[in-house]
Amino acid sequence: MEWYFIPALIGAGILCGFINTLAGSGSLISLPLLMFMGLPANVANGTNRVAILLQNIVGVSSFKKQKVFKISEGIWLAIPAILGSLLGASMAISLNEEIMTKVIGGLLVFMFFIILLKPDAWIKGQAGLIRSKPNLLQIVIFFFIGIYGGFIQAGVGFFLLAGLVLGTGFDLVKANAIKLLIVLLYTPFALAIFIYNDQVYWIAGLILGVGNMIGAFVASRFAVSWGAKAVRIILLIIVFGASLKLLLT
Numbered sequence: 001m002e003w004y005f006i007p008a009l010i011g012a013g014i015l016c017g018f019i020n021t022l023a024g025s026g027s028l029i030s031l032p033l034l035m036f037m038g039l040p041a042n043v044a045n046g047t048n049r050v051a052i053l054l055q056n057i058v059g060v061s062s063f064k065k066q067k068v069f070k071i072s073e074g075i076w077l078a079i080p081a082i083l084g085s086l087l088g089a090s091m092a093i094s095l096n097e098e099i100m101t102k103v104i105g106g107l108l109v110f111m112f113f114i115i116l117l118k119p120d121a122w123i124k125g126q127a128g129l130i131r132s133k134p135n136l137l138q139i140v141i142f143f144f145i146g147i148y149g150g151f152i153q154a155g156v157g158f159f160l161l162a163g164l165v166l167g168t169g170f171d172l173v174k175a176n177a178i179k180l181l182i183v184l185l186y187t188p189f190a191l192a193i194f195i196y197n198d199q200v201y202w203i204a205g206l207i208l209g210v211g212n213m214i215g216a217f218v219a220s221r222f223a224v225s226w227g228a229k230a231v232r233i234i235l236l237i238i239v240f241g242a243s244l245k246l247l248l249t
Contacts, residue, residue, distance in 0.1 A: 160240020
């Protein structure tokens, strides 16, 4: 690896960690960079998981110290996501991503208008939906989100936020924290599949991870101090930009 990729990876990681912690789709920055370095798409996909794991360790710890959420609020939703991620990662070893990319772009456009037209649900949450354990529909939803997260990761934060806010009832700040917890818990399982198939470039992944951790720490502090309204505005901007990138690529 050339020396100039080190600052590029750290810089991209900071941006990715910030975006992933407040919304999602930071991997749309890191994956192209890893592939520009010469990594095959499947190796870039696996290598990116190293940075995601490190990022979410920091993000979850920061949100937990600020008492944004309790581990018990996310653990039951993480179980179906973990099972789904195993299936998704197994599919990602050899499956072509082009069609999936266009489908995701279309879904993000739809989500943009949902966030735009239903602001109260995202800002205040829906207390009536919150329960100690998920119902069958929530289990199914998070299982399929886990499949997608295991498959490619990029953009999974948006779908987790939608499931947590609209399907489970959490406000946007708490949903962001629980989103990170769920990704933290399923990522080691998905990463293990990529490691087993020798699709992880550890040096790049660890360097990228340094940046991701910095970005996650800054974003977690920002989310709590500024609140759900500011996070929603950032989420709208990122969803719109990510959908354009996916659809126009």
